[in-house]
Every structure is written in C-alpha cells, then in structure tokens.
Amino acid sequence: DSMGRYRMVSMCPGDYEVEAINGDFKASRTITTQIGKTNELDLAVEGGGTLTVTLRDERNAAVEIPMTTKHFNLRDSEAIRLPDAAFGTAVFQGIKPGSYELMMMLPGYGRRVDRVVINEGENALTMSLAIGGRLEGRLRFDRTPPSVPAYYVKATRADENYKHYADPDQDGMFRFESLNLGEWTVEVMNWGTREALIVRQVKIQPGDNFFDESLDIKGTLVVSVIDGATGATPRYECDVRLLDSQGRRQSVQTNKDGLAAFAGLEEGDYTLRIDPEYTSSGLPTTKQIHISAGDNEQSVRLDMADSLKITHIQPGSQAANAGIVNGDLLLTYKGEPTASYQQLRALIDATKDGEVVPLTVQRDGKTIQLKVEQWQGRMLGVNIDKAKSTAKSR
Template sequence: MDYEWSSSDAGLSDVIPDEGVDEAPLFDSYSRAVIGAAAKVAPSVGHIQVRGADGKGGGSGSGFLVTPDGYMLTNSHVVHGAKDLRVRFPDGSVRTAYPVGDDPDTDLAVIQVHGAGLQAVELGTTQGLKVGQLALALGNPLGFDHSVTAGVIGALGRSLRGQAGRQIEDVIQTDAALNPGNSGGPLVDSRGRAIGVNTATILGAQGLCFAIGIDTARFVLQEILRHGRVRRAKLGVAAQTVHLPRRIGHALERDIDTGVRVAAIEPGSPATAAGLIPGDLVIDLDGTALASVDRLHRLLDADAIGRSVPVRVLRGGAIIEKTVRLEAR
C-alpha cells in the first residue's frame, strides 16, 4: 500500500523546509566548515612510504604530526617491522622518518621526522562527541595523495578486534570514506581538531569505517614518549572465554553465562607464583567478575603493575582464593 505523507505527520514540519526557504546559506556554511578544517589540518598529514625489513618495497599509509618537533601518530599495521620510512607532505617535501614506538594492541604507532616548519594537528577529545556531527578523514587512499572525505559520526564506543587479538575500545564509527592508504590519518571535527586515527573498514560494506578514539591515541602517545612502549600488567596465562553450565552460574550467583578458563601457564610468571594451573576457571580478579578474556585484558593496565591482588578460581568443584603479584608485561 502506498503511503502519502501529509503535513500533519509529527515532526515533518520541523525537518522539511518550506518551498520558499533559501537553502544556499546552509550549504555554504557546511562548505566553509569542511574547507576550513581541511586547510587547517592538511599541512600536518603525511603520506608514509614503507620499506620492509628485507629491504624490498613495502606498503604505504598515512600519519599526522602531533608535536612541532616531528612526532607523528599512525597505525601499527602501517609501519610495524619497517626498515626504512619516508614521509611526503603536501608542500612536496619528503622527510626520512624514524620508528619511536609501536603498540599492536591498539594498532597505533609513533614515528618521528626532523626539520623546520612542522605544523602539528590540534588534538581534541572523544568526550562530548555526538552521533551525527561532521567528521572529516584526511589521508592518502590508494595512492591519491592528500585526499579529504567528509561524513558524519555514525556511532560511538564501538569495539574493534586488533591484529594482536585484543579488543580496541573507544572506537568511532563514521561514514567518511576510507580506503587502503587512509590508515593512520586523522579523523577531525569541524574545527580541525583530531578526534580519531583512521584504522579500518569492513570489506564489502559501504559507509562502515572506523577510527581509534583520540583519547586512546593520546594515552598511547604519552606512554611511548615516556617509556618507549605502552606498559601493561601481565598475569602470565593463555586463556579462553567459555560458556558456563547453568548449574555453575547458579552456584556462583552470577547472571552472566561465560567465564575465563586457563588453557596454559607461562613458566616463571605471576600466575605460576600464585599457584594457578591449566583448567582453572577464573571467577574474578581484584574483586571484578570476569566474563571474558577481553575483560581480563582491560584489567591488566599500567596501574595494575606491581600490585598484589586477590584472584578466585573454580577448581574441581571448589572455589580457591589466591593472591597474585602482577608484573609488567
């Protein structure tokens, strides 16, 4: 059955302009926002050309300056293992780049170029972002240098599985078009502030592109500049998320039906010292219930290094309490 919209439909009068309304100023305002943001950020975005560790030709991607002394953010998968890096900027200059630090767990890396006249991108924050607001992606897709695409933020707080197997949190979904070569470039707001690092698309999908939130990127940047790496705590287990039989869930008084089972123990690790063994079902760590390996990973952050925390496991039908002293990974 055909449906005929009428002016009485709730809310339509608020979004459909009258025929006499001149929409040109709205489009002009949008264009000025895109042009202004792109012009502000573009000088800081470089085309990274990679030579592999074997000396042969590698891939390419994007990166952007975050400090005036040449530190750049990019993706780990763009520069991981690279022997030789060159960065070409919109002014035509080509500079040698040097790896500084790499964090595959968040698919982020820091490199540095040297020289005068370097312009850094202003870093924004993911706090206060709204679904539907303007987002621009700058980079070098498919070898087309210094390209700009525009779209909106489609969703916030997404999770994305990184190449290292861990979940990357605080991921921004956008429909600003990304293609191979955009990886590592900035996602920026209408004021030209970086709000994310472009990282991934879903093959076969349209308008589903993802950027790692800039708050995560800022944390990784600070850790690498201070320590040369991102510090995380280590328990020393290989574990898997498993479904729990209903009777076990009831016995543990848990609403969740999954848990973390220890598959293997690293010799000499904190888990070994604490007396954990393969087959243990880890119920909670430091008082936090564990429903998945991803939840365990989130607890093993830099703040946990050096702390002695309680861990409860289910072994042979009995709950056993241990204390584990977490080490730096």
C-alpha cells in the first residue's frame, strides 16, 4: 500500500524467494513458511532516482497522460519504462542514474522526444506541450474492397525521423492522432508491393484535418491458407507470395484467420507461392491461378510444419541444461508455437536476459514440459529441422 506494507495469504508451507521491485532496482530474501505461523519480512529497495514530469499545454492547463507504452515512456537501450500517472503529472521511480529519452505522443498534441538526465534522488521536470492536429481520412474505392486490409496509409514529416501508420477500415476510413503542426506527406500504400498509389502533401493545423481521395482497386485476390492435416486455420501466420508472368512479386502475411489479400491486380496469370519454411516437407507450395477483373478467391492447403526437430545439442548449452535431448520436437516456446526457425528467433529476441522460459517438447509421442534460462539474443544451442508432430493437443 502507500506505506509500503504488504500481505500474502494462503501460502503452502515451504521455501520461497520474496522480491521487492522498484523500477530498475530490487531486493530479495528467502523465507520458509509454516502452517499456522505468521512470518514477517521487511525488504528495503534502495538506489536510483525519481523523475516527476509535470505536463502543461500552451494555455497552462494540465495534460491527460494515457497509460500506454505508445503514448508516454522513458527509455534507454535496456528497457522501456511506464510511469505512475495522475492528471497532468507522471512519476518514474527507481531509475538508474544516466541519460534517457522521454517520449510523448499524447492525443491532441504533437509527438515529442526529449533527452533527460536522471540523478540519484528527486528529479523534476515541467514541460509545455504544443497543441497538435488530427488527420481524418477517407479512401473512396470504386467498389467494396476485400474484407482483409490490402492497403495502408503512411504519414511522414520531413523534419522528423518517425512515421505514422494506419489501416483503413472497410469503408476506407482512417485516422491519425497527435501530429505535429506543419507539412506532412501522406501516402496510400499497397500491402503486397509496398508501392505508393497516392502521394499527397497535407498541411496539419490545430484541431481536425481531412484527407479525401479516390482509388481504383482493380482486381483483388483473397487467399485462404488451410492446414492440410486438420482442415483448420493454421496456428501461425505465414507469408503468401504472388508472382506475375513478368516475375514481379508481391508478398502479404496471413492474419489470424489464415487470410491474405492482394489488390490493384491486372488481369492475367499468376503463381501463388508459400515458402518452404512453413511446410513439413521443406519444399515450397505453389499454385497456378488466373486473376480476372473484379474479385477473386483462392484457397491453399498446406502440409504445415508444426514443430522443430532437435538434431544436435551443444554440450553445456541452454538446451542441454534444460533437459532437451536429440530427437525432441520443440512444440512451443513461452507458450507460443515454434513451427519455423523465424518464429523461434523472434520469440528469443523478445525474451529478457535471465528469464526462465517454459518449453513444450514431444518425445517418443509424449508431451513434456521443460524450462530454460534464456540468454538474451542467443539461441538454445541446438541444430534444428522442420518436423510434423503427432501430439493431439498442445
């Protein structure tokens, strides 16, 4: 509570490590609990500085601070930190002394990044935010677009190394908040080709600004990817490539429903391709199709890899210490499926240094739960290959 007091109840008898964490600092002690006995444990978390940020607008009115990483945070190369916020005030506690970036992108105001230095003890900062603008846009399609987004909108300001993105809805509507005032370049992009179909210069002024353009979406294609073994939606996204007769390529990732959409297609013959990292055979899946004017639909059935086979373990590696053996099928890492090397790599990259991560492997037809202490940025210390598991559940 506000006095630093805490209470834990209904604890099973045994040994526990109790940690108190304040920002970048923590204190820990080991305690043994017994039935019917109340244990008392005081922890002192010392060190670091506190940064109190007071925000006012150009009229000296307090500014509301949304509690999301996107809108307000303090960051360095190690971590992104969120504050304890009240109306007009944000407090960061337990921060190691040093230099940080304070990023703000608050609704109704422009984006702002400041370099701040935090010392031991109390640090205070009062900031005045310039009122920004909003951009509401509409794309007027010549007919109803695919239900899966085939376009996105990008807004860029010349003097900022930062871009804003938005996906139009089924009616072509999109919105940008918190744009700094001035000249912006707004581009309507094709997801498949990453080409700009419309480029406009827009001057953002305080309050609401509007963008209204028409777009001929030509031929469209919605691809449905199906797991050939189950007939169901795949458990993970995969890249779908579309090649025309000239060898020009588009690429779109499927959504959670296994759907990918292409638009702006000329009538003609195309090749659908899904790369080998998503298949258990290790071979690409291809399908020859013809695109006509208007709407087109195609489905692709894949014998999809759903696990990675461990083919070699380095002695003393994380995998060896976790109890993984040659021939194990790695099904999940941190609760997420690991059907491809790319998926495993992304999951490991997002893991904190020293974090203990649960793994699920299949061994001799049985599902086994293991744990591994991950070193950030390093793999498990194994050689892997794609495989198809026989597990009925994960």
